[in-house]
Amino acid sequence: MFTIMECITDQHERSSVLLAASTALVGMFAFFHLLVRVEESSGRRRTGWTAVAAAAGGLSVWATHFLAMLAYRGLLPIGFDFPFTALSAVIAVVGFRLALGVSGDGGGRIVLRAAIVTTTVGVMHFVGMAGMKVAARIDYTIGSIVAAAVVAFLLFLLAFGLFTRLEGARRIVAPAFGAILGICTLHFVAMQATILTPDPSLSGPDAEGLERLWLTGAISGATLLVLVSVAVAALIDRYVVDLSGFANATLDGLAFVRGGRIVEVNARFAALLDTREAALAGQDPNTLLKPSDALPVDMPRTCPVEAAPRLGDQSRVFELAVHTVEYRGKPTEVIAVRDLSENRAALKRVEYLARYDMLTGLVNRALFHEHLDLQIGNGLRNGRSFALLALDLDRFKAVNDLFGHAEGDRVLKDVAGILRECARPGDTVARLGGDEFMIILNDPGDLEPAGHLATDILAAFRERMDCTVDPTAVGVSIGIAVFPKDGADADMLMRAADLALYRAKVRGRGIMAFYDQAMDQEVRERRQMEADLRQAIERCEIQLVYQPMRSVAGGEVCGYEALVRWQHPVHGQLSPKVFLPIAEDTGIIIALGEWVLREACRTASRWPVETRVAVNISPVQFRLANLAFVVSRILDETGLSPERLELEITESALIKDRPATLETLRQIKALGVAIVMDDFGTGYSSLSNLQSFPFDKIKIDRSFIAAMGEDENARSIMRAVIGLGRSLALPVTAEGIETPEQYNMVADEGCAQVQGYLFGKPNPAPCEDFGTADSGYPRDVAQNTA
Numbered sequence: 196m197f198t199i200m201e202c203i204t205d206q207h208e209r210s211s212v213l214l215a216a217s218t219a220l221v222g223m224f225a226f227f228h229l230l231v232r233v234e235e236s237s238g239r240r241r242t243g244w245t246a247v248a249a250a251a252g253g254l255s256v257w258a259t260h261f262l263a264m265l266a267y268r269g270l271l272p273i274g275f276d277f278p279f280t281a282l283s284a285v286i287a288v289v290g291f292r293l294a295l296g297v298s299g300d301g302g303g304r305i306v307l308r309a310a311i312v313t314t315t316v317g318v319m320h321f322v323g324m325a326g327m328k329v330a331a332r333i334d335y336t337i338g339s340i341v342a343a344a345v346v347a348f349l350l351f352l353l354a355f356g357l358f359t360r361l362e363g364a365r366r367i368v369a370p371a372f373g374a375i376l377g378i379c380t381l382h383f384v385a386m387q388a389t390i391l392t393p394d395p396s397l398s399g400p401d402a403e404g405l406e407r408l409w410l411t412g413a414i415s416g417a418t419l420l421v422l423v424s425v426a427v428a429a430l431i432d433r434y435v436v437d438l439s440g441f442a443n444a445t446l447d448g449l450a451f452v453r454g455g456r457i458v459e460v461n462a463r464f465a466a467l468l469d470t471r472e473a474a475l476a477g478q479d480p481n482t483l484l485k486p487s488d489a490l491p492v493d494m495p496r497t498c499p500v501e502a503a504p505r506l507g508d509q510s511r512v513f514e515l516a517v518h519t520v521e522y523r524g525k526p527t528e529v530i531a532v533r534d535l536s537e538n539r540a541a542l543k544r545v546e547y548l549a550r551y552d553m554l555t556g557l558v559n560r561a562l563f564h565e566h567l568d569l570q571i572g573n574g575l576r577n578g579r580s581f582a583l584l585a586l587d588l589d590r591f592k593a594v595n596d597l598f599g600h601a602e603g604d605r606v607l608k609d610v611a612g613i614l615r616e617c618a619r620p621g622d623t624v625a626r627l628g629g630d631e632f633m634i635i636l637n638d639p640g641d642l643e644p645a646g647h648l649a650t651d652i653l654a655a656f657r658e659r660m661d662c663t664v665d666p667t668a669v670g671v672s673i674g675i676a677v678f679p680k681d682g683a684d685a686d687m688l689m690r691a692a693d694l695a696l697y698r699a700k701v702r703g704r705g706i707m708a709f710y711d712q713a714m715d716q717e718v719r720e721r722r723q724m725e726a727d728l729r730q731a732i733e734r735c736e737i738q739l740v741y742q743p744m745r746s747v748a749g750g751e752v753c754g755y756e757a758l759v760r761w762q763h764p765v766h767g768q769l770s771p772k773v774f775l776p777i778a779e780d781t782g783i784i785i786a787l788g789e790w791v792l793r794e795a796c797r798t799a800s801r802w803p804v805e806t807r808v809a810v811n812i813s814p815v816q817f818r819l820a821n822l823a824f825v826v827s828r829i830l831d832e833t834g835l836s837p838e839r840l841e842l843e844i845t846e847s848a849l850i851k852d853r854p855a856t857l858e859t860l861r862q863i864k865a866l867g868v869a870i871v872m873d874d875f876g877t878g879y880s881s882l883s884n885l886q887s888f889p890f891d892k893i894k895i896d897r898s899f900i901a902a903m904g905e906d907e908n909a910r911s912i913m914r915a916v917i918g919l920g921r922s923l924a925l926p927v928t929a930e931g932i933e934t935p936e937q938y939n940m941v942a943d944e945g946c947a948q949v950q951g952y953l954f955g956k957p958n959p960a961p962c963e964d965f966g967t968a969d970s971g972y973p974r975d976v977a978q979n980t981a
Contacts, residue, residue: 215262219378222255223371226291227358231366233295245295253287256316256378260323263382279326283319290315305359309352316381317344329391336388343384350377448532451522452480452493458527467532469507480530486515493528495519502532511536552626554604555611563625563633567685570623570635574678581636582645582677585692586614586652588630589670589704590662598667606667613659617651630669633692649673649707656705672699673707681710694718725781727763728774732790736762739794740957744809744928744950747942754807754841756950757795758957759787775813784813789825796833796840809841809871814848820855823862830866837867843894845874849887857888864891871928875916885923892948893920895941897931900951903940910940917944 229248236244261280264273294311297304317340324333354373358366448464450457457478465472468483475483480492487501495517502515514533519526550562558566570581588610595603607630614624614632621637636645652671660668674696682688691710697718699708731737741755761769778784792810799808816822830837842863849856864870869891885893895916902909913929920927929941932951941949 211262211265215259218262219255219259219375220371222251222258223374223378224367226252226255226374227367227370230295230358246292249292249295250288252291252312253289253315253319254284256291257284257287257319257323259378260320260382263386264323264327273327273329277326279322283323283326286322287315287319290318305352305355308355309348312351313344313348313377313381316347316378317385320382320385324389331391331393334390334392335385336390339388340385343381343388346384347377347381350374350380446533448530450475450480450530450532452528452530453522453525455479455493458522464530464532467507467513467534468504484513484515484530484532493517493530495528501535512539552611555608555626557611557614557632558623558625560625560627563623563627563635564685566623566625566635567688571678571685571688580678580680582675583688583692584634584636584645584649585674585676585689585696586632586634587672587696587700589672589700591630591669594667594669602667606669609659610669610671613655614652617648617655619648622648633689645675645677646707646709649675653705653707670705672696672704674699674710675707676710721777724774725777725783728761728777728781728783728787731761731763732787734764736764737787737790738762738959739791739798740959741798741808742950742957743955744807744948745954746948747946752806753948754809755799755802756809756811756843757791757798758811759791760957779813779815782815784815785819788813788816789829792826793829793833796829796835799839800833800835804836804839807839807841807869808835809843811843811873812848814845817844817848817856817859820859822859823866826863826868827866830868838869841869841871841892843871843873846872853887860888885919885925890925892926892928894928894930895946897951900929900931900937900941901933903937904934913941914944917941917946920947921945 226248229244229251233241233244233248260283290311294308294315297307297311327333350373354370354377357373358370361369445461445463448461448467450460450464452458457475457480460472460475462472465475468475483505484492485503485505486492487503488496490496492502492515496515499514499516502513503509504511504513512535514535516531516533518529518531520529521527522529550559551557552559567583574580588606591603591606594606607626610630610632611624611626614634618624618634619637623635623637625633625635627633634648636648652673656669656671660670662668662670674692674694676682676688676691676695678688681691694717695708695710699706702708738760739757740760741757743752744754744756745751746753759771759775761774763769775784778787792812795808795810799806802808812822819825826840826842830840844860860870870888871892871894872885872890873894874896875893893916895913899909899912899916903913917927919925926947927945928948928950929937929946930950932938932941932949932953934953937951938949938953
């Protein structure tokens with residue numbers, strides 16, 4: 196009786212033992228390398244590589260076992276039965292596949308895998324031992340085998356744990372050595388626990404040893420071939436897949452061309468040509484692309500060129516670049532193709548937006564100046580003149596304010612359509628911004644063609660923009676300048692057209708005007724007046740005058756309206772009608788209005804406590820959110836009681852940002868200041884305004900008072916307004932009373948207060964005799980009131 200372990204050191208062929216060790220080493224390295232590939236793959240590729248890894252691991256263990264067994268050269272020859280040998284190989288592969296199929300994360304999966312692999316190696320070992328052909332009985336020492344299984348389990352557990360935690364090459368090397376130790380421990384301890392008892396009655400292997408030799412060669416060759424093939428396949432697959440993934444990750448289409456034929460393409464290249472990758476192999480690239488430089492497609496270039504596809508959508512634009520690289524050991528041209536179609540479309544869109552108005556599609560300011568400079572350059576070279584039309588819409592601001600910007604945009608589109616239809620071929624129609632348009636005429640620049648075009652535009656507006664049926668309809672005013680007579684460069688010509696446009700708007704709007712040199716003088720005078728007005732307060736040129744307001748019932752002066760005058764050093768005293776529009780256009784009205792309010796309150800603070808002062812507030816001042824604060828501060832500074840102050844506003848103040856204006860009026864009224872509706876009947880939606888805000892007084896516009904004697908309609912309006920005030924419990928003041936007849940009319944209708952030259956002209960300071968009939972009150976009027 197003897198043990199196999201006694202023969203390992205003395206009766207084994209060293210070459211076979213070395214072969215078994217090499218097989219185990221290569222096998223485990225391949226196994227763990229394939230496990231890395233499994234983790235990197237997904238889907239069907241993951242399943243395939245799992246099966247390959249199981250085959251590599253199982254066969255390497257199986258080969259190691261049988262090669263170690265075949266290395267024995269003892270007294271008893273040993274052979275192996277083929278069915279059991281083959282079954283043990285199947286058991287090894289299936290067991291490893293089961294171990295790799297364990298799902299989940301963490302330590303549980305590692306423990307279960309180690310247990311399955313240990314069991315698989317043990318079962319494979321004993322199934323293989325059952326297939327031994329030897330003239331002896333086989334017995335086992337169970338205790339040693341169990342101990343060997345525990346040690347092998349711990350080593351496999353260590354191997355799978357290291358594989359999970361390590362990185363890089365150590366992730367393969369360390370687990371491989373751990374697994375080899377586990378395999379060897381289980382194998383050799385199990386062999387030591389194997390006892391062979393010779394029995395002549397049992398048959399052994401063939402005496403020639405051919406079976407042993409054949410099995411050794413077959414196992415060695417097949418196993419090494421499988422393991423090496425698996426390892427090489429893994430490396431090649433990783434390289435090919437990674438290279439393919441790298442090539443397909445780019446947005447460029449890539450094609451490798453050798454000898455004028457395509458040998459390989461990436462998926463992007465095929466997609467750009469609307470075909471399949473397989474269909475492009477072997478194709479001549481010149482049948483697929485058309486370069487803009489007319490050179491062969493695969494000719495290397497120092498810089499990219501444009502190309503058009505010959506397949507798919509041929510309207511697309513490609514960028515083509517060609518370089519020579521070494522591919523598969525030979526020089527190869529790499530064609531890189533990039534689709535520029537979307538970029539070109541975006542670039543064209545950006546260029547369009549930079550040169551055309553986005554809302555109307557007309558030429559914008561930048562492109563207009565290019566056309567104007569080009570036209571001027573041609574005119575200077577050829578001695579040819581041309582006309583420039585400046586157009587501005589009438590009532591557009593009111594449409595925007597009343598109906599909103601969306602409706603205003605619609606109106607601008609309609610206007611652009613009218614101008615396109617009226618313009619001649621070659622004319623440049625531009626929108627410079629807002630409601631400002633300009634047209635460069637392509638006709639010779641005498642007055643007749645320009646006048647005809649302006650006439651056509653005005654006629655089209657009258658026909659298609661009728662404000663009697665369409666509240667959003669607008670008009671147009673046109674100014675015309677001619678190059679080079681009215682301006683020798685772009686700035687002068689545009690300035691001349693703007694001056695002509697200003698003249699058209701001043702003369703009544705809805706008309707055309709040609710530039711003349713007298714307009715320059717008007718503009719210079721206006722600019723000078725603006726400059727003088729900015730310094731008028733500091734120079735003490737602005738002063739207030741006060742016009743009395745009398746009560747119809749008692750005949751006494753109940754208050755004064757503060758009116759502003761400008762004592763100009765050159766032009767003398769100027770009426771508010773001259774300079775207030777300039778102040779409102781330039782924003783000077785903000786400082787001027789605050790000064791007027793402060794001076795009026797300071798003066799009124801010295802009057803009797805029953806005398807009130809009325810101050811006009813410009814609509815521009817209501818654009819300031821702090822107007823109520825300014826009023827409160829001035830009242831505090833001057834010491835005037837809020838109940839003695841009346842602020843007069845016109846209905847136009849309610850047009851711009853109506854909610855904000857009404858809120859400001861409520862804040863002022865909360866101070867105790869009275870709010871008066873001035874020039875009632877001449878604005879927009881008068882009844883709606885009276886309903887929206889509780890005014891303290893209504894003033895009838897002087898235009899109705901002046902026309903009462905001759906116009907029955909004006910007299911009817913006066914009666915209606917006074918009746919409306921009476922029904923709303925609002926006092927009504929009639930301003931502009933200049934004759935006793937006018938006074939008698941308004942008094943008979945029940946007007947509460949009167950104001951006008953009949954009772955006194957505006958003076959720098961009110962009379963000291965407040966409220967007496969001798970202070971300028973007409974005798975016949977006094978008798979009438981008595």
